[in-house]
Amino acid sequence: MTDLSKEEGAGEQFAQFEPVSRGPLAVLQRFLHANPTMVPFIVLVLSAAVFGLIAPNFFSAFNLSLIMQQVAIVGTLAAAQSLVILTAGIDLSVAAVMVMISVIMGRLSVDFGVPVPLAILVGMVCGLITGAINGLLVTLVRLPPFITTLGTWNVFLALNYYFSGRETIRSQTLDAEAPLLKLFGERFEIGGAVLTWGVVLMIVVFLVLWYVLQYTAWGRRVYAVGDDKEAAELAGIRTDRVLVSVYMVAGFIVALAAWSSIGRVGSVSPTSFFEANLQSITAVVIGGISLFGGRGSILGPMLGALIVGVFNSGLRLAGVEVLWQLFATGWLIILAVAIDQWIRKVSA
Amino acid sequence: MTAEPILKARNLVKRYGHVVALDRADFDLYPGEVLAVIGDNGAGKSTLIKALSGAIQVDSGEITLNGRPVNFASPLAARQAGIETVYQTLALSPALSITDNMFMGREIRKPGLLGRVFKMLDHAEMERQARRKLAELGLLTIQNINQAVETLSGGQRQGVAVARAVAFGSKVVFMDEPTAALGVKESRRVLDLIQDVRARGLPIVLISHNMPHVFEVADRIHIHRLGRRLCVINPKDYTMSDAVAFMTGAKEPPAEALAA
Ligand SMILES: Nc1ncnc2c1ncn2[C@@H]1O[C@H](COP(=O)(O)OP(=O)(O)OP(=O)(O)O)[C@@H](O)[C@H]1O
Ligand SMILES: [Mg+2]
Numbered sequence: 358m359t360d361l362s363k364e365e366g367a368g369e370q371f372a373q374f375e376p377v378s379r380g381p382l383a384v385l386q387r388f389l390h391a392n393p394t395m396v397p398f399i400v401l402v403l404s405a406a407v408f409g410l411i412a413p414n415f416f417s418a419f420n421l422s423l424i425m426q427q428v429a430i431v432g433t434l435a436a437a438q439s440l441v442i443l444t445a446g447i448d449l450s451v452a453a454v455m456v457m458i459s460v461i462m463g464r465l466s467v468d469f470g471v472p473v474p475l476a477i478l479v480g481m482v483c484g485l486i487t488g489a490i491n492g493l494l495v496t497l498v499r500l501p502p503f504i505t506t507l508g509t510w511n512v513f514l515a516l517n518y519y520f521s522g523r524e525t526i527r528s529q530t531l532d533a534e535a536p537l538l539k540l541f542g543e544r545f546e547i548g549g550a551v552l553t554w555g556v557v558l559m560i561v562v563f564l565v566l567w568y569v570l571q572y573t574a575w576g577r578r579v580y581a582v583g584d585d586k587e588a589a590e591l592a593g594i595r596t597d598r599v600l601v602s603v604y605m606v607a608g609f610i611v612a613l614a615a616w617s618s619i620g621r622v623g624s625v626s627p628t629s630f631f632e633a634n635l636q637s638i639t640a641v642v643i644g645g646i647s648l649f650g651g652r653g654s655i656l657g658p659m660l661g662a663l664i665v666g667v668f669n670s671g672l673r674l675a676g677v678e679v680l681w682q683l684f685a686t687g688w689l690i691i692l693a694v695a696i697d698q699w700i701r702k703v704s705a
Numbered sequence: 706m707t708a709e710p711i712l713k714a715r716n717l718v719k720r721y722g723h724v725v726a727l728d729r730a731d732f733d734l735y736p737g738e739v740l741a742v743i744g745d746n747g748a749g750k751s752t753l754i755k756a757l758s759g760a761i762q763v764d765s766g767e768i769t770l771n772g773r774p775v776n777f778a779s780p781l782a783a784r785q786a787g788i789e790t791v792y793q794t795l796a797l798s799p800a801l802s803i804t805d806n807m808f809m810g811r812e813i814r815k816p817g818l819l820g821r822v823f824k825m826l827d828h829a830e831m832e833r834q835a836r837r838k839l840a841e842l843g844l845l846t847i848q849n850i851n852q853a854v855e856t857l858s859g860g861q862r863q864g865v866a867v868a869r870a871v872a873f874g875s876k877v878v879f880m881d882e883p884t885a886a887l888g889v890k891e892s893r894r895v896l897d898l899i900q901d902v903r904a905r906g907l908p909i910v911l912i913s914h915n916m917p918h919v920f921e922v923a924d925r926i927h928i929h930r931l932g933r934r935l936c937v938i939n940p941k942d943y944t945m946s947d948a949v950a951f952m953t954g955a956k957e958p959p960a961e962a963l964a965a
Contacts, residue, residue: 390853573824574812577805584798591760591796593781593810651800703856 389696390703393645393653396696397660400643400689404664408671415674418549422556424666429541429555430455430618431633432662435640436562437610439658440603442641443570444583445650446495446502448604450510451611452633454487456626457517458615463526463625466535473537481612487513488608492601510634521627528623542620555617562610563659570655579603584651639686640665643693647701664689709772711736711908712788712877717756717766719749726752727763728932734877734910739903741919741940742912744929744952750912751793753929754879758790759783770876781810787876791883793912795866799855804828804835806854807869838872839865859886867895871902878902881912896922916945928952936962 379387389395408415434451441448458480465476487509494505531538541555570576581589582599590596622629644661646653668689669682712734719727726749734740744750755761757768759777768775770786777783780790790796797806808831814820815827832850839850854862863886870878880899884892892915899909899922913919919926920940928935928951936951936958950956 387856390856568823572826572828574814574826575824577801577809577812577826580801581798581805581809584800588794588796588798589809591780591790591792591794592798592806593779593784595779595781651798 386700386703389700393700394657394660396693397644397657397664401660401664401667404667404671408667408675412671412674415671419551420670420674422550422552424663424670425556426553426621427670428662428666429553429559430614430621430630431636431640431665432559432659433555433562433610433614433617434633434637435644435658435662436559436566436655437607437614438637439641439644439646439653439655440566440579440607440610441502442583442638442646442648443579443650443653443655444600444603445586445648446583446600446603447506447638447648448491448502448607449506449634450487450491450513451607451614451637452630453510453513453517454484454608454611455615455618455633456628456630457513457520458483458487458612459619459625460517460521460627462538462616463531463535463619464520466538467526467530473535476535477537477616480615481609484608484610484612484615485605486608487611488605489601491608492604495604496597496600517627521625523627525627526625531619531624538616538625539620539623541617542623553620555620558613558617559659562613563656566655575599575602580651582651636665639690642697643689645693645697647697648694649701652697652701661693708735710734710769712757712768712770714753714757714768715766717753717768718764719752719756719761720764725932727756727766729766730929730933732757732927732934733937734908735925737903737906737908738924739899739909739911739922740925740927741923742910742927742929743914743916743919743948748929748952749932750929751881752932754790754881754910754912755792757783758788758879760790760792784810784873787874788879789870789874789877790879791863791866791870791881793881793885795862797854797862797866800853802851802853803839803857803865804832804850806865807831807835807838807872811873839868841872860888860891863887864891864894867898871898874902874907877908877910879910879912882914883911884913884915884918892918916948919948920945928958930954938962 414420434455437451438448461483462476462480465471465479466473471479491505491509494500494509495502541553541558543554544551570579578589578594578599581592581594582596586596618630619625640662641658642648642661643664644653644657644659646657665686668685672682672685710733712732714730714732717727717730717732718725730749730753732753742750742753752761756763759780759782762778775786777786798809813827813831815825819825820827836850854865857865863883867880867883870880884895887895896918899911902909911919911922923940926938926940926948928938928948930952938948947956951958
């Protein structure tokens, strides 16, 4: 350095952090900013504790495993949804694509005599294709993700009715001709709790995504694109490629959810999971992922899905009417977004 | 000048609708020099830098790097050619850490199977290098290199952006108002840093509205006016008020300074 040494101490003073004293609220704000899964984690533990007190059977192994099973499909969809929301997008088509792919897998296996593994493979490829369609519309045509997926939602819903002929493939038919499609509905027992492979799938999907987002360059770039797309582009990221890949990975996860959903429902019904779209978004938001993109941990939405499951189960066991489950979920969403806004305001 | 320009541009034109941001602009940067670019607000300085660093594509005109025509389709392409830029907007991802930002787009993977098969990033190594680079440049002493950039002050952020460009630039470094958010002492560090980089033989393009800064570090001053290069002056031959007069059109530049 040239004449830095003359200005004694200058090296240490540039951009140095003075020990600022902060109030407890500001400390909390910083803590939550650095640990985005803490809010959903605390809410989950608190709500489970409260329901354990007021609903006697809440902590039974049976009830806990039931919650997991009920959450599995929406949870898996929420994993896909999280990826898209991390890029400051939204995918309104997830549920329609899921049902459409389950119909494709079912019809190919049952009505067209395609070997079941091949039908499943076709389903997975369909997931990648639907994702690519959404991704290309968002990047090449430069449509906002909300509009893009609002459109493709309707398109895939129509195709779903077309492929299915509005007919349900019954459980017995699947058992006889394509039992592999119901794989993720199979149960197994550990320590008194009965779980399905669908629950395992959801957990594995979240763990793999967590690794990829946290420990690979692609993951860092997903965050950068969601955070500030223009900045990421200037910093040398091919943001359009990242976006298309995100929608494709999301589509693949939706295809996995489709397979899993057949096991959960037992049959293939073109009219199932109508609410799963908004439920997946709900889980993501409650899980602390910012709708503005670039912020939050992928594990949050799994907790978010569990929170909704815990509320629904707890309120039901406590004998509360169904309408109050919706009421509670609504307030949870509003609370989650309000907390997110507050955490985002953290500054130097 | 006897040497050939390392980076040269002729007749760059860039329109935004009716606005002509670059109107047949020329540009020359010689090896090892500090070239200041000055001009009024809206003169087209940032647009010029963006065109030269691949951030925008010009409508017409040509750019050569070391005598070879180049056509950067993206900032990534310019970066791969050794050109680093501190943009006026800094181009940092606020929610990501200092390390993540410094290595954005050139992440280091773990050696061996973990890196090759599982694509695992070597966070420890990147942190080590980021810390070393920041320290080397004497720019930042940061307590927590994993701190999100948005928790830094404006000046600290600018420091990170400058450090990133200087650390990785191998041919040319552009700085678009790198001291705009900095205090007196911090500006001093950046100016010293510019001298250090020049001592390393790397040419720098500095855009600034701060005339004392410009006159202190620049070898030559490129005056930009109404989307084009008006003239190039040697700071030893003119005063600051001359430069300002040329730049605002209050005074005609002398014939020998007019760009060829
Ligand atoms: N993306 C854009 N869309 C439309 N017009 C633009 C865009 N970018 C720049 N311009 C216009 O081009 C002209 C030059 O802008 P530029 O940012 O290059 O100026 P500048 O010399 O860097 O100014 P400043 O000193 O204020 O940074 C301005 O008139 C500006 O309004
Ligand atoms: Mg500018």
